[in-house]
Amino acid sequence: MEDKTLLYIRNLHVWYRVYGGYLKVLNGVNLSVRKGERVGLVGEAGCGKTTTMKSILQILPPRDSVIPEGEILYMGKDVLKMNFGELQRLRSKEVAVIFQDPTAALNPVFTIGAQLGDIIRYSIALEEKKVHKEKIKTLSARALKEVYMPDPERILTNYPFQLSGGMRQRVCIAMSISSPRNLLIADEPGTSLDVTIQDQILRLLREIVEKKETSIILITHSLGVAREMTDRIYVMYAGTIVETAPAKDLFKNPAHPYTKGLLASVPKISGGGIARGIPGRIPDYLNPPQGCRFQPRCEHASPSCEEKPPQLVQIDRDHFVACYLAQR
Amino acid sequence: MAQQENSEILKVINLKKYFRIGKDKKGPIYVRAVDGVSFGVKYGETLGLVGESGSGKSTIAYTIVGMYRPTSGQILFKDKNIGVQATKRPLALKREIQIVFQDPGSSLNPRQTIEQILRLPLRLHTQTPPRQLREKMVELLEKVELPPDYLYKSPPSIGGGEKQMVAIARALAPNPSLIVLDEPTSALDVSVQAKIINKLMDLQKELNLTYLFITHDLSLMRNVANRIAIMYLGKICEVADAVTFFEKPLHPYTQMLISSVPVVTEEEERLKPKKVVSIGEIPSPVNIPPGCSFHLRCPYKMPICSEVDPEMVEVASGHIVRCHLFSRTENK
Numbered sequence: 265m266e267d268k269t270l271l272y273i274r275n276l277h278v279w280y281r282v283y284g285g286y287l288k289v290l291n292g293v294n295l296s297v298r299k300g301e302r303v304g305l306v307g308e309a310g311c312g313k314t315t316t317m318k319s320i321l322q323i324l325p326p327r328d329s330v331i332p333e334g335e336i337l338y339m340g341k342d343v344l345k346m347n348f349g350e351l352q353r354l355r356s357k358e359v360a361v362i363f364q365d366p367t368a369a370l371n372p373v374f375t376i377g378a379q380l381g382d383i384i385r386y387s388i389a390l391e392e393k394k395v396h397k398e399k400i401k402t403l404s405a406r407a408l409k410e411v412y413m414p415d416p417e418r419i420l421t422n423y424p425f426q427l428s429g430g431m432r433q434r435v436c437i438a439m440s441i442s443s444p445r446n447l448l449i450a451d452e453p454g455t456s457l458d459v460t461i462q463d464q465i466l467r468l469l470r471e472i473v474e475k476k477e478t479s480i481i482l483i484t485h486s487l488g489v490a491r492e493m494t495d496r497i498y499v500m501y502a503g504t505i506v507e508t509a510p511a512k513d514l515f516k517n518p519a520h521p522y523t524k525g526l527l528a529s530v531p532k533i534s535g536g537g538i539a540r541g542i543p544g545r546i547p548d549y550l551n552p553p554q555g556c557r558f559q560p561r562c563e564h565a566s567p568s569c570e571e572k573p574p575q576l577v578q579i580d581r582d583h584f585v586a587c588y589l590a591q592r
Numbered sequence: 593m594a595q596q597e598n599s600e601i602l603k604v605i606n607l608k609k610y611f612r613i614g615k616d617k618k619g620p621i622y623v624r625a626v627d628g629v630s631f632g633v634k635y636g637e638t639l640g641l642v643g644e645s646g647s648g649k650s651t652i653a654y655t656i657v658g659m660y661r662p663t664s665g666q667i668l669f670k671d672k673n674i675g676v677q678a679t680k681r682p683l684a685l686k687r688e689i690q691i692v693f694q695d696p697g698s699s700l701n702p703r704q705t706i707e708q709i710l711r712l713p714l715r716l717h718t719q720t721p722p723r724q725l726r727e728k729m730v731e732l733l734e735k736v737e738l739p740p741d742y743l744y745k746s747p748p749s750i751g752g753g754e755k756q757m758v759a760i761a762r763a764l765a766p767n768p769s770l771i772v773l774d775e776p777t778s779a780l781d782v783s784v785q786a787k788i789i790n791k792l793m794d795l796q797k798e799l800n801l802t803y804l805f806i807t808h809d810l811s812l813m814r815n816v817a818n819r820i821a822i823m824y825l826g827k828i829c830e831v832a833d834a835v836t837f838f839e840k841p842l843h844p845y846t847q848m849l850i851s852s853v854p855v856v857t858e859e860e861e862r863l864k865p866k867k868v869v870s871i872g873e874i875p876s877p878v879n880i881p882p883g884c885s886f887h888l889r890c891p892y893k894m895p896i897c898s899e900v901d902p903e904m905v906e907v908a909s910g911h912i913v914r915c916h917l918f919s920r921t922e923n924k
Binding site for chain 1: 644645751753781782783784785786787788789790808809810811812814815816834835838848849850851852853854855856857859860863864870871873874
């Protein structure tokens with residue numbers, strides 16, 4: 265089991281420096297990704313999903329962020345202790361990211377060919393000294409063909425504004441798979457798109473991941489997307505992992521009150537109305553609650569919840585929950 | 593009241609809204625945002641208007657509240673034609689139709705306090721004596737479950753869900769009978785969305801309101817709307833009540849939409865049509881394809897589809913489809 269682990273995040277804390285002190289955003293995140301595994305990271309806005317993604321790649325704002333505790337082991341090596349060269353190798357050869365908003369991810373003043381070509385040139389240049397322009401062009405066109413772009417040669421000469429949102433996201437996916445990667449991080453890949461286009465993009469992603477046997481971390485706020493795309497789901501609330509289970513188990517027996525509340529809030533196409541939602545809102549990260557971070561919104565809260573944050577405890581095979589309720 | 597049960601508070605007849613964006617040799621170029629839409633909203637019901645971005649659903653909302661002047665067609669409110677801009681409408685009519693916008697961050701003035709935001713509609717549309725204004729405002733906040741001290745806060749200092757609640761309170765202030773909800777929860781998290789939707793439904797019962805609910809979220813409509821209308825490229829392609837809609841979707845586009853919704857239970861999985869897989873993209877409303885506007889993406893495409901635009905056909909009581917598959921006159 266151990267040697268199959270690709271990424272292992274242990275007790276990660278990330279703080280952001282602001283005027284009034286530190287925003288204690290991540291508060292002990294534990295997460296692991298095995299080779300070829302599809303992992304979903306689910307949580308509401310502001311829970312630290314993107315911060316987790318950024319700390320894996322070390323692209324947090326360097327002056328304003330602090331990592332006081334924790335380790336991120338990528339194939340056994342701590343990302344936090346890597347030097348610049350190793351980090352560049354990690355970013356160009358090992359891990360690729362697909363961002364939420366393809367319009368912001370692409371540079372509006374360069375053609376698709378130039379941007380895609382740059383990435384391919386860089387990844388080849390690590391091995392070969394001399395790179396032919398023709399080779400880059402054929403590789404770019406092949407990458408676009410892999411994401412089912414019609415007429416790849418023409419698209420290479422287009423600018424991002426000439427493409428639709430779905431096409432732009434396809435270009436971003438093509439960029440991320442232009443050279444073989446071991447881990448793909450998709451940060452809300454369909455959120456800014458329409459449902460039918462989101463469906464197409466997710467199907468494409470699933471196909472690529474299965475064909476290339478890449479691991480994927482799918483960051484999303486939608487439980488439905490996570491259910492259809494992943495093997496294992498991590499539910500995140502206010503900078504902590506509150507529950508993790510294989511996708512099927514999570515939807516059958518959610519154990520954490522937050523997961524239950526979230527699931528009940530999702531409107532179903534089979535009807536049955538909508539639950540009352542979860543009262544309150546995400547805590548102030550400047551002064552987060554001492555104990556369980558969900559306790560101020562939790563209807564089962566007891567005095568012990570206020571003292572110490574609960575740890576992840578196994579309640580079923582591969583099913584872990586951070587809640588005192590499940591431990592009793 | 594009994595007479596009102598089945599009559600329509602709002603009736604839209606063959607509404608068209610074109611935007612001119614330039615011209616070439618052949619003449620002016622138009623974006624045909626809304627291209628011949630007819631529907632009715634009954635007293636006290638919620639009609640869900642669902643469509644992807646660019647389908648013209650927001651344009652309809654803005655035309656109904658009077659932000660745009662329709663290119664042609666009629667909008668009847670309580671059997672009176674109101675197809676003119678809001679500036680030309682009588683005050684009493686403006687009072688009756690209110691709107692809640694998608695993004696409360698930009699629909700509420702950040703430099704105003706919530707007291708100022710709520711005061712204006714009260715002063716304009718109601719005869720509340722100045723001394724009772726504050727009392728009335730606190731009452732409005734109570735309706736959306738916000739404490740009275742929120743009167744002195746400004747929008748940037750409160751959460752997204754609370755901001756939307758203020759926007760709802762503002763829409764309620766003039767005591768309207770029809771509220772147009774333009775994607776009121778799409779910028780919010782699901783747990784907050786659930787809270788707002790429940791509040792809206794409670795308010796509807798309590799105050800006898802009619803909603804025109806505009807959204808791209810089909811699964812939300814299943815739980816909120818009485819009837820659903822699906823829009824594609826400025827036209828309505830299917831109208832039915834919310835339950836039949838998911839049990840017997842007829843139009844291929846509706847089936848594609850439902851099969852694309854990410855779901856969380858097995859039961860929902862069974863409702864999804866398996867045959868129709870999402871392909872292609874919504875064409876530009878400047879160059880709407882001839883014939884049925886959906887034929888480029890349709891799996892059941894027939895030769896006639898690229899030539900003749902289908903008519904609206906009522907296949908069952910209250911279930912209307914615009915598709916050649918269901919045309920009564922058999923076309924060869």
